[in-house]
Amino acid sequence: MKRLRLLWIPIVLLVVVFAVHWSRTHRQLATAAEDPVIASMLKDPAVIAKGRYLTVAGDCMSCHTAQGGELYAGGRMLPTPFGNIPAPNITPDAETGLGNWTFNDFWHALHNGIGRNGEPLYPAFSYTSFTKVTRDDAIAMFAYLRSLPVVRRTNKPLELRFPYNKRSALTAWRVMYFKMGEYRPDTSRSASWNRGAYLVQGLVHCNECHAVRDAWGGQDAKVTLLGGRIPEQDWYAPDLSAQAHGGLQGWSRQDIVDVLKTGQASKGAAVGPMADVVAGSTQYLHDDDLQAMADYLLSLPARAAPVPVPASFDSQALVDRGSAVYAERCANCHGKDGAGVSGVYPPLDDNATVVEPTGINAVRVVLLGGFPPVTAGNPRPYSMPPYAQQLSDADVAAVVTYIRQAWSNHASAVQERDVATHRHTPID
Incomplete structure (x- = not known):
């Protein structure tokens, strides 16, 4: 050695x-x-x-x-x-x-x-x-x-x-x-795809959040937009592939345009740092630029199937408790089936914010509330109130675990100690 x-x-x-x-x-x-x-x-x-x-x-x-x-x-x-x-x-x-x-x-x-x-x-x-x-x-x-x-x-x-x-x-x-160099168009792709690639890779700098960073704050230049935890903000920026096993699997071109333009789409809403990005930046982009970004994101490859991780504990008790909390606190807006109400309350079933790998985002939304951005296309969005004062760490862990494993969701459980950590993380 x-x-x-x-x-x-x-x-x-x-x-x-x-x-x-x-x-x-x-x-x-x-x-x-x-x-x-x-x-x-x-x-x-x-x-x-x-x-x-x-x-x-x-x-x-x-x-x-x-x-x-x-x-x-x-x-x-x-x-x-x-x-x-x-x-x-x-x-x-x-x-x-x-x-x-x-x-x-x-x-x-x-x-x-x-x-x-x-x-x-x-x-x-x-x-x-x-x-x-x-x-x-x-x-x-x-x-x-x-x-x-x-x-x-x-x-x-x-x-x-x-x-x-x-x-x-x-x-x-x-x-x-650091690899220095201007964007070079791919001549085998359409003008719209190249414009989207230029915006996503360069000016809009999506990979600065939607990528894993190592201990030195660096990123693997060969692997982009795979999703990652945003340093010091305690939010998770999801994988942006809409193909199999991607973070946006099942999202349509219009879904991507809608969330960038208005902060809300049929598949979910922008919350946390992404709500700020939409409010201050992407809502003002021309429609053809938003369509171009969607074209590029839709071309991202399918991801490898996640390797099953053996559960470190039996989460059934959490799920049972979370089901009761959900019925009392959440079902009136998001529905018993987690489908939400189109244009009003986002779905929780097959929602990228809910099923991202860490569970951070769902915990933070339950604790701090869900506040989609105010945009010209959605000037009075419905917001979710914070439950930090109403729910204990155990209740938050239970309800988040429930929604991450209910309906078609199959994400990992969240433990009480994780909620305690996220509860005391500064908002900004």
């Missing part, structure tokens, strides 16, 4: 040397002056309008706007397993925002993940996806951000633990997890 451990030493040294070399060769310093052609484009009202649409599609406001703060002025702390990272001011303020940036500076941040002074950026800024954004779209986005009202707001300091607060450590991370 000692010899095996020693074998890692040259491997680690090799990675570090390569990372240092990569950092030096990819270092990008601030550009002194704007290119005259781009400078003209940045003032074009049509380019600015396009940039506004793209910036909304990228949901930039959700990170770069503090609660109750000025739009895009930063100030929000983004939680990660390694500490908190402040989202910066991206208004055109010269001292605290993008006022002194050129497009070249912006492009290297968005495309390369390199800051204006050559520093590697933390991947809480989703450049691992934004690298696929085309240069023309990036120009439009920069034009829009430069058109915003100037807000002076000093950026907060990092709140990362050592050694994660040392940016030099990011060079090795980038070697392992």
Whole structure:
């Protein structure tokens, strides 16, 4: 075992040397002056309008706007397993925002993940996806951000633990997890499919939530949209395949469009972080872009059948107790058969939120309530009240286990200790 451990030493040294070399060769310093052609484009009202649409599609406001703060002025702390990272001011303020940036500076941040002074950026800024954004779209986005009202707001300091607060450590991370490059259309696919792939993979950055991350916060670039737990938010972003064994198995093209447009579809409703995405971003996308995203998601492959995991305990007692709780608290809205009421109360039978692998989402909805987003297509959505004060951990575990195993659902049981953990997780 000692010899095996020693074998890692040259491997680690090799990675570090390569990372240092990569950092030096990819270092990008601030550009002194704007290119005259781009400078003209940045003032074009049509380019600015396009940039506004793209910036909304990228949901930039959700990170770069503090609660109750000025739009895009930063100030929000983004939680990660390694500490908190402040989202910066991206208004055109010269001292605290993008006022002194050129497009070249912006492009290297968005495309390369390199800051204006050559520093590697933390991947809480989703450049691992934004690298696929085309240069023309990036120009439009920069034009829009430069058109915003100037807000002076000093950026907060990092709140990362050592050694994660040392940016030099990011060079090795980038070697392992970051593949730079614009989206290249697949000529064997339709224009709609390619547009959807560009949005899902790049600008809308779906994989940043809907993927498993390892202990270092990295993702397997070869496996995308398989679903995963969202770090520090205690929600699970489901697998997005609509094929066999996928998280959206059985969803139609219209279902996908509906949930992105209105927050509600015949198969379920957007809750938790996804409700925020719909409210602030996808509801504003053009219908053809939503159709394109649906085309791409419908093309995701079938998933491997889950391997049965032997139950660690007999859940029948939980199911029996949960059945009684469901009859008392839930059946009036969601129906005895779990079918819900179309357009009003989402179904619980064959619902991706209910049967996702961990049970986190159903527990959180029971505890905190279910609040679909307010959208133009669904301006007064019906919400589910929170039951954190009415139900014990045992009752929540029971009713969630029941709905995860009732009707056509065959998901694993949830235990009381799991509910206790999720009950005390911060909402944001």
